[in-house]
Amino acid sequence: MAETAATEDRGETGVSEQGTPADAIDTSRPHPARMYDYFLGGRDNYEVDREAAERVIAISPDARPSARANRAFLRRAVKTVVDSGIRQIVDIGTGIPTSPNTHEVAQESAPGVRVAYVDNDPIVGVHAGARLTHTGDTGFALADVRSPESVLGHPIVRELIDFDEPVALLMVAVLHFIRDEEDPAGIVRTLTDALPKGSCLVLTHGTADFHQHVDGDATEVYRQATATLNIRPHDGILPFFDGYDLLDPGLVQVPLWRPDAPLPDVDDIRRIAFYGGVGIKD
Known part of the structure; x- marks a missing residue:
């Protein structure tokens, strides 16, 4: 993964990193x-990303509705934590910006919420x-969650x-890109201990609980990418919330988490390959 190679540019309009070298x-x-941007219908991707994403869609046509349901969960979860009184957010694994972004959702509920994006x-x-x-x-910080100390200590995050x-820590569709040997639970502990x-x-996480037959093939596509896909079952995701009290309805498929619109039918819900939940540190 690329290390931070940018110079910091702090201006009156925001906090960001600029000057990333082309190489x-x-x-x-x-x-x-x-690829996720492509699943969401975005245009900020390259031919190599589109080809890989189409291979995933060919294996699992549910990739697109799953990504969109995951994005909708993010909006509902951000509104929930801000409405609870939290006024600062660290959004790890920001991805290509897709409006409404985290700060737009948060600041619609409470102007002045501070958001540090990390990718x-x-x-x-x-x-x-x-x-x-x-x-x-x-602000935006170029950092890798595999080095959680670098995220926590990044000057833009600290600013x-x-x-x-x-703090609301967002790890939406992030941990399934972390291999078991990279200790995803340890990464979460380091971040949440702070x-x-x-x-x-x-937190949301991809799963094959409803799509067991496509697990291996989709994973193979990501082996050619810059991060592997490591989907996990419900009981492999729940421990990431150790030390947190899960808000109702717990860790569930993302459309079932506090829906703000009529739910799709059962068959459509079963297509969604993400679990999601929100916990409060006790």
Whole structure:
């Protein structure tokens, strides 16, 4: 994964990193963030990303509705944590900005919510600099969640986030790109240990609980990308919330988490390959 190679540019309109060198941007291999952008119908992706995404869709046509349901969960979860009183968010695995973005949802409920976006893709950094950092309450940090200390200690994160006050940590569609040997549970613990009581963990994770027959083939596509796909069952995801009290309805398929519109029918819900939940640190 690319290390931070940008210079910091702090202006009155926001906090961001600029100056990523061209040779730090790898467009020869698909990247999950750009594939996800394609699943959502975005245009900020390359031919190599589109080809890989179409291979996944051919294996599992549910990839697109799953991505969109996951995005809708993010909006509902952000509104929930902000309505609970949290006024600062660390969004890890930001991905290509897709409006409404985290800070737009948060600041619609409470102007002034501070959001630190974090991603390890320099191309995401380019888009974030253009779209996410035009307010003094937002910023982007180029960092890798596999090095959680570098996320917590990043100067942009430290500038925006007061770790003495409750924080909402967003890890939406992130941990299934972390291999077991990279210790995803340890990564989560390191990040959440830095958060005070009353903080929230917002997390979603891909699963094959409803699509066992496509697990291996879809995983193979991601082996050619910059991060592998490591989907897990419900009981492999739930421990990530250790130390947190899950809000109702718990860890569920994302359309079932506090829906704000009529639910699709049962068959359509079974197509969604994401679990999601929100916990409060006790």
